[in-house]
Amino acid sequence: MNKLAVIGAGYVGLVTGICLASCGHDVTCMDIDECKIDQLKAGRLPLFEPGLQELHDTNTAKGRLSFTTNPEQAVQHAEGVFIAVGTPPRKDGGADLSYIHNAIQSIAPFLQKDSVIIMKSTVPVGTHADVKKLLDRTAGHPVRLVSNPEFLREGSAVNDFFYSDRIVIGSNDPSPASFVEQLYHSIPSPVIHTDPQTAEMIKYSSNAFLAAKISFINEMAALCEAEGADISMVAAGMGMDKRIGEHFLKAGIGYGGSCFPKDTTALLYSAAQQNITVPLLSSIHEVNRRQPRVFIKKVLDRFGSIEGKKAAVLGLTFKPNTDDLRRSPSREIINLLVEEGAMVTGYDPVVSVSGKRVWQIPLAQTMEEALTGADLAVICTEWKEIIDFPLHCYPLYMKEANIFDGRNCYPVSQARGLPLFYSSVGRPVYKGI
Numbered sequence: 001m002n003k004l005a006v007i008g009a010g011y012v013g014l015v016t017g018i019c020l021a022s023c024g025h026d027v028t029c030m031d032i033d034e035c036k037i038d039q040l041k042a043g044r045l046p047l048f049e050p051g052l053q054e055l056h057d058t059n060t061a062k063g064r065l066s067f068t069t070n071p072e073q074a075v076q077h078a079e080g081v082f083i084a085v086g087t088p089p090r091k092d093g094g095a096d097l098s099y100i101h102n103a104i105q106s107i108a109p110f111l112q113k114d115s116v117i118i119m120k121s122t123v124p125v126g127t128h129a130d131v132k133k134l135l136d137r138t139a140g141h142p143v144r145l146v147s148n149p150e151f152l153r154e155g156s157a158v159n160d161f162f163y164s165d166r167i168v169i170g171s172n173d174p175s176p177a178s179f180v181e182q183l184y185h186s187i188p189s190p191v192i193h194t195d196p197q198t199a200e201m202i203k204y205s206s207n208a209f210l211a212a213k214i215s216f217i218n219e220m221a222a223l224c225e226a227e228g229a230d231i232s233m234v235a236a237g238m239g240m241d242k243r244i245g246e247h248f249l250k251a252g253i254g255y256g257g258s259c260f261p262k263d264t265t266a267l268l269y270s271a272a273q274q275n276i277t278v279p280l281l282s283s284i285h286e287v288n289r290r291q292p293r294v295f296i297k298k299v300l301d302r303f304g305s306i307e308g309k310k311a312a313v314l315g316l317t318f319k320p321n322t323d324d325l326r327r328s329p330s331r332e333i334i335n336l337l338v339e340e341g342a343m344v345t346g347y348d349p350v351v352s353v354s355g356k357r358v359w360q361i362p363l364a365q366t367m368e369e370a371l372t373g374a375d376l377a378v379i380c381t382e383w384k385e386i387i388d389f390p391l392h393c394y395p396l397y398m399k400e401a402n403i404f405d406g407r408n409c410y411p412v413s414q415a416r417g418l419p420l421f422y423s424s425v426g427r428p429v430y431k432g433i
């Protein structure tokens with residue numbers, strides 16, 4: 001058992017802190033946001049992540065998890081300090097490191113001489129050296145810094161933590177590296193030791209490669225539509241080849257979220273800084289950027305004009321099992337529908353119940369309510385509730401059942417014989433009306 005601190009109680013920080021407490025460590029999570037810390041102290045998580053609340057409750061009850069806004073209290077006895085603050089994109093595409101700098105300046109004066117600082121935040125390649133200089137200068141003594149990027153997916157982060165495909169530890173010094181390795185001793189995942197810049201690069205390359213798979217399959221989907229082929233079967237056939245793998249080949253309206261868009265842009269920025277041309281990386285980003293527009297073209301091709309039409313947008317979050325709306329492609333879809341004059345109502349299983357008003361559109365409380373009287377439905381997130389809502393029910397509520405499925409939630413065969421129009425991504429269109 002080690003005494004640990006986690007700086008930043010956002011998505012990565014909270015999952016990391018709570019899961020490390022579950023591994024038996026004594027963890028203090030610190031954040032500058034008093035509201036957030038008050039909420040956590042009162043036992044409520046500020047985000048929705050399956051399984052996390054239960055782990056939070058168990059570990060708090062066992063006295064292994066606490067929350068504070070006080071940097072001194074967080075780090076004064078900590079053997080390991082995780083930095084897990086945000087690195088949002090700047091206007092020029094580079095990563096904004098001001099939260100990292102502020103975090104370091106606030107904790108450095110209180111660090112123990114031999115404590116290990118562990119960088120969880122996604123930072124541009126080469127940042128390690130600069131952060132180390134800042135740490136040493138502010139602490140007044142050499143500080144041991146290790147890069148330990150995270151690969152958690154929202155919606156399955158708890159499972160990803162305990163069953164990660166790999167743990168990456170980047171350090172030029174074997175002693176802090178082995179300290180970090182033993183923190184994860186109860187997790188049966190392979191550990192890879194590298195230098196810090198390689199660890200940082202593994203994180204960016206992994207995200208860029210996954211984003212590439214998505215943009216690739218979306219481009220193939222467009223070809224499938226032109227040739228009358230079915231992208232789901234194409235992806236299944238490709239995925240059976242172990243060299244390709246079956247994951248991340250789901251065609252749709254493009255990737256969103258807090259990582260892929262930001263990290264591909266940051267990598268493009270770093271490449272430009274180094275004067276390296278990266279045409280493949282630029283294309284991944286470009287294909288994704290235009291994917292919502294490509295999808296809405298199908299709506300316009302069907303209707304000619306959607307001026308005054310009632311549109312139900314089903315699913316708002318960037319993927320299911322999260323309440324995260326950051327960089328969700330549904331936002332661009334809604335903007336385009338509104339721009340074309342449609343009257344849009346949204347529905348999302350998690351966002352709707354929160355009572356929040358998002359992106360200036362009204363939210364329905366149920367799927368049925370969103371669909372009632374609608375001329376078209378656009379599916380943006382493959383929530384289980386949406387997948388479980390049978391296609392034959394759409395015509396019961398809609399004025400005219402024109403369904404545009406941006407996440408291929410239904411087999412096209414389910415539409416057969418029904419009085420509806422069903423258009424998805426990379427698969428044959430069904431025209432029952």
Ligand code: UDX
Binds near residue numbers: 247252318319
């Ligand atoms: C991602 C990485 O998977 C994770 O390793 C990293 O730590 C953070 O970024 P996350 O953003 O939570 O995780 O979501 P992920 O499941 O990877 O999905 C990202 C986006 O890609 C979503 O919008 C999703 O809908 C889309 N996607 C994913 C597809 O369009 N097709 C796919 O086949 C897979």
